[in-house]
Amino acid sequence: MQMEKLVSLCxxxxxxxxxSEIYGGLNGFWDYGPLGVNLKRNIKNAWWHDMxxxxxxxxxxxxxxxxxxxxxxxxxxxxxxxxxxCSGHYDLFHDLMVDCRQSNRRYRHDQVRGRxxxxxxxxxxxxxxxxxxxxxxxxTRRALKFFNLRAKNADDLxxxxxxxxxxxxxxxxxxxxxxxxxLGTLTEPREFNLMFKTIVGAMGSERDAAFLRPETAQGIFVxxxxxxxxxxxxxxxxxxxxxKSFRNEITPRNFTFRSREFEQMEIEFFCHPDSSQGWYxxxxxxxxxxxxxxxxxxxxxxxREHGEEERSHYSRGTSDVEYAFPFLPKGEYGExxxxxxxxxxxxxxxMEGKLDENSPGLEVQLGEDGKPKYRGSGxxxxxxxxxxxxxxxxxxxxxxxxxxxATLAFLCxxxxxxxxxxxxxxxxxxxxxKLHPRIAPIKAAxxxxxxxxxxxxxxxxxxxxxxQQMPAFYDEKGAVGRRYRRQDEAGTPYCITVDGDTLxxxxxxxxDRDTLEQWRVKVDDCVSEISQRVK
Ligand code: GAP
Numbered sequence: 073m074q075m076e077k078l079v080s081l082c083x084x085x086x087x088x089x090x091x092s093e094i095y096g097g098l099n100g101f102w103d104y105g106p107l108g109v110n111l112k113r114n115i116k117n118a119w120w121h122d123m124x125x126x127x128x129x130x131x132x133x134x135x136x137x138x139x140x141x142x143x144x145x146x147x148x149x150x151x152x153x154x155x156x157x158c159s160g161h162y163d164l165f166h167d168l169m170v171d172c173r174q175s176n177r178r179y180r181h182d183q184v185r186g187r188x189x190x191x192x193x194x195x196x197x198x199x200x201x202x203x204x205x206x207x208x209x210x211x212t213r214r215a216l217k218f219f220n221l222r223a224k225n226a227d228d229l230x231x232x233x234x235x236x237x238x239x240x241x242x243x244x245x246x247x248x249x250x251x252x253x254x255l256g257t258l259t260e261p262r263e264f265n266l267m268f269k270t271i272v273g274a275m276g277s278e279r280d281a282a283f284l285r286p287e288t289a290q291g292i293f294v295x296x297x298x299x300x301x302x303x304x305x306x307x308x309x310x311x312x313x314x315x316k317s318f319r320n321e322i323t324p325r326n327f328t329f330r331s332r333e334f335e336q337m338e339i340e341f342f343c344h345p346d347s348s349q350g351w352y353x354x355x356x357x358x359x360x361x362x363x364x365x366x367x368x369x370x371x372x373x374x375x376r377e378h379g380e381e382e383r384s385h386y387s388r389g390t391s392d393v394e395y396a397f398p399f400l401p402k403g404e405y406g407e408x409x410x411x412x413x414x415x416x417x418x419x420x421x422x423m424e425g426k427l428d429e430n431s432p433g434l435e436v437q438l439g440e441d442g443k444p445k446y447r448g449s450g451x452x453x454x455x456x457x458x459x460x461x462x463x464x465x466x467x468x469x470x471x472x473x474x475x476x477x478a479t480l481a482f483l484c485x486x487x488x489x490x491x492x493x494x495x496x497x498x499x500x501x502x503x504x505x506k507l508h509p510r511i512a513p514i515k516a517a518x519x520x521x522x523x524x525x526x527x528x529x530x531x532x533x534x535x536x537x538x539x540q541q542m543p544a545f546y547d548e549k550g551a552v553g554r555r556y557r558r559q560d561e562a563g564t565p566y567c568i569t570v571d572g573d574t575l576x577x578x579x580x581x582x583x584d585r586d587t588l589e590q591w592r593v594k595v596d597d598c599v600s601e602i603s604q605r606v607k
Contacts, residue, residue, distance in 0.1 A: 075399045078487050079327060081503065085561050087111065087483065088328065100324030100332035102476070107562055110513035110543055112335075112479045115366075116314050118510055119337045119473070120144070122362060124312045135357055137350040140341075141309040143299060147291025149316060150272065150282050157446035158421045159290050161267060161283075168261040169322045170238070175251035180322040181261040184238035184250060187211050190230045191219040197241055199258070201250045201323060204401045207235060218248055266319045268332075284318035289470060291315075292340040293418045296453055307455055307466050308351065310341040314475065326399045328476045329406060335475035342455070342466035345416070349389070351469050352413040356391045359411055359471045363393060363478070367508035368485055372396040374405055386417035393473075395481040408481055409473035416465040423453040423465070482511060486563060492588060495553050505563035506586055509606040514564040516602045517545040519555050521571040530595065531570040534580065537599050538568075542606065560585055566602055 082088040086105030090097035104112050129141045156162045168181040179201055186199035189211075196218065198211040215229050216222070238258075241247060245256040252258070268284040271277075285291070292311045299311055314337045324330045343351045360375045378390040390412045394405035425448040456463045486505040494500045509515065518535040520527035528548055538544040545564065547555045552569065559567050569581045579592040582601065593601050 075327070075397075075484075077503075078398070078483060081487070081505075081561060082108070082327075082483065100321055100330070102328045102331060107513040108479070111482070111507070111511060111563075112475060114511040114513070115478050115482065116335070116337060116475050118366060119362070119475075120312065120314065123310075123339060133354075133358070136354045137347050138308065140343075141305045142312060142339075143303060143305055143309065144312045145292055145295055145299070146315065147288065147295065147313060149285050149318070150270065151285060151291065151294070153282055154446065154449075155290050155294060155422075156267065156283055156286075158425060158448050159293075159418070160421070161286055161290075162265075162446075165267060165286055166263040166265045167322055169264045170244075170249075170261050171259045172249040172252055172257050173259065174254060174257040175249065177249075177251050178264075178322055179250060179258075182237060182239055183323050183325075185235045186238060186241075186247070187235050188232040189215050190232060191215070191221065191228050194219075195232070195246065196255060197247045199238055199247055199250050203399065214248065218253075264320075264322060266321065268318045268320050285315075286319050287317050287472070288313045288315045288336045288338045289340060289418070289472065292338070293422055294449070296340075296342070296419060297451060300455070307457065308341065308343040308347070310339045312337070312339045314338075326397065326406075328480050329397065329399070331476060334477075337473045337475050337478075339471045340418075341469040341471070343469065345464065345467045348413060348415075348467035348469065352389045352411070355469045355471050356411045359409055359473070360393055363408065363481075366482065366511060367506075368395065368481060370485075372485065373481075376405070384412075384414075386415050387412050388415055389413040395477075395484070397481065398484055406477070408477050409471060411469070411471045414468045414470050416467055418468060419453045419465050422448050423451060424448045482507060495551075502557055502560055504560040504585060507563035507565075509565040512563045512565050512606070513543060514545045514559070514562055515542040515606045516566045516568055517547060517555070517559045517564050518568045519546075519552055519570070520548050521552055521569055523548050525572075525575060527570045527574065530574060531568075534568060534570070534595060534598050538602060541599060541603055556583065565606060568598060568602075 085107055087108035089103045089105055091101035091103050092098045124142045124144050127142045129139055132139045169178050170181050170184065171178050184199050184201055185207065186197050188195060188197050198215045200207045200210045202210045212226060212229070216226060221228055244258050244260065247258050248255055249258045267286050269281055270284060271280050272282045273280050292313055299305065315335065316333060317336050318333050321330050321332050324332055341351060341355060356375065363373055372395055374394050376392050376394055383390050390410060392407045393409040395408050397406045400406055425446055453465065454463050455466050486507045488504050488506050489501055490504065491499045492502050516538050518531045518538065520531040531548070532546060535544055535546040556567055565585045567583045569583070571581060574580050574595065578595050580595055580598060581590050581592055583590045
């Protein structure tokens, strides 16, 4: 599937629009349209339902060491600035970026790629940030321009090796920046903190600076004791949260994949250190299964265990659920969710203070005065088991998913082009979004075959009845074939048509979006038939 086709469908049919589009858009920000809002909400609701509300705390699910409890939170986006100092985000949440002195553009160091080329006795590195499918054209065009060659003399360019990251280049003086005309205009890489800063209150001084949260997780950690004290949960238990997060990404790209405002669906699961590896494995497999159950089955979805060198120093295991998005080079996957065993790093940081990021253990980093660089809350965040009397800092398993990336993956997977016969039996290409019925924005569309003979009245009654249970759509305009196509593009799993036979035997036709199978049911059974099928 070509990504451009999906992007165009998303805009045309109202799944997604660029934010502030009438003013030229704002890079890294996206709005969900009438179909998209339902799709994303259905994904978030499915996650909350499957992970929290429908979870049976009385029995251990397959693969779980014991039964466990689940509960939820909804925390603020702006939190006490000390939270981010103790979490490590204030000091460590940065990307390396390079600036171009000529174009005044800024790029993420690891996202600039390029190729070495030699012509007229000079060897240069032509850098680019355009999509992979277009990068060859981009560097060729710019190398020709740099060496003052015509397109017909492209053979004079002697390319040396394949595309490599700018990270491999030591000498910036030989680099032609992605938007530069001269060599050596890119700066050395510098750190850039990704947290959005804001000011709280009317004084407007630096002392009132605060940050938009870059993850929802910290709200859960700082409320750990509140949840324990206000409920009867016992370890092992999980706290779930869905909410907006913000990261000032240097180069947002690939549609909604890397946005500056996005939504996360995170669980912090608290368990005894001795059983933490068992819980880590349980959550890794449970989360992978969730995506496959909702339609991401197949070779495009993988679970990848990180090697030791890739893991944070505190992590005792990390796996990513990854998807082969169509905008990525062949063989590459993009992260949908990370499942991390975080040990007791977070609770201990909020209790004792900011820890040394280079420490293999959990030593408190000391400032020049011999005290921790950032003091923690000083609150006791240990857990006391009321049965065994044991007191300990629980270990945490964190399944952290992105609602927007999941939505994008479901859209990519759903996009299908197939051939179906039209009314005259001629094969026509149709575009169909094969979304799982649980997440489809509209569950059923109702059509009268023609706008007369009492058909619209019956169809409207069926539509109203379905609407009480689930999102439905009524359409009486144009040829019925065209109405089917519009619903196929919207991902509507079932279309109900009221026709001439309805007037005789009180039955309607139901058409399945994927198989195109059609069957008749009694008008009175329509709602229960659709409800059962979209469960
Ligand atoms: N608390 C852990 C944490 O935030 P992360 O890997 O940085 O971990 C978790 O983020 C998930 O959030 C990612 O797997 C991804 O789905 C989503 N996410 C992160 N940055 C994003 C961005 N810039 N745009 C869209 N989604 C993003």
